[in-house]
Amino acid sequence: MLMQDTTVQVRYAETDQMGIVYHANYFIWFEVGRTEWFRRLNQNYKSLEEQGVILPVIDVQCQYKKPALYDDKLIIRTHLHELKGVRLIFHYEIIREKDEELLARGKTVHAFVDKDKKPVRLKKEFPQLWDVLHSALE
Template sequence: MSPNIHAHRLRVRYGETDQMGVVYHTNYLNWFEVGRTEWIRKAGLTYRELEERGVLLPVTDAVLSYKKPARYDDVVEIRTRIKELGVVRLAFAYEIIRVSDGELLVSGETMHVFTNKELKPIRLAKTEPEIYAWLDAQYKGGE
């Protein structure tokens, strides 16, 4: 696996499924958030630290493609990477894989805009050049 992809595993909880034992579709967005948060943490920063520095990353768009269902008690792996990095925008790509058979269950992406605490877009390379350089290194596969 590429060094700029972070894998995080979790077990499907009963409360995440519907009456048929299939993961309810909106939970995949929650798992994308888990993947994104853990990707940032693994790379050496946390969402909390970003926010303390005045940088927010609201989601502007989300795309999901459902392939196969995850079910109660499955162990899934959320694979997260930066798909695109711009001066004002950032996109993450995700794959959710069932660990037992390696089956791709869901793929997708979320698009974000860098904002300040007032939710006004900021040019991250200008306002927080260290953070931008760090993200750029991660995007290019650095550790």
């Protein structure tokens, strides 16, 4: 299974007056992790779109364990959890680097759609891309 660790440092703009990260920023970090995960496979959203595949988020979840704070260095741990039919599921962990404390755990569910937003059966219509993604599960 391909696991991608990406680091970010909490910026002041991502926090409230108490120095605690605003909850919506975790969803941005999930996207950062997912983007780097795709890059590791020599793919990116632009190349996927040029091939005719768009990956909208159709579900997102985040379970907050402990707060991230201003200036914390964080690890965004990303892996593809499931690839099936017209969707894929990524799982994430947000970990504070200095003490390896798990701060949040989440997932995003994406649909494979074409430019007209119609579902795409990746295995049938884009077999090479399917093989690249499927190999990341093993």
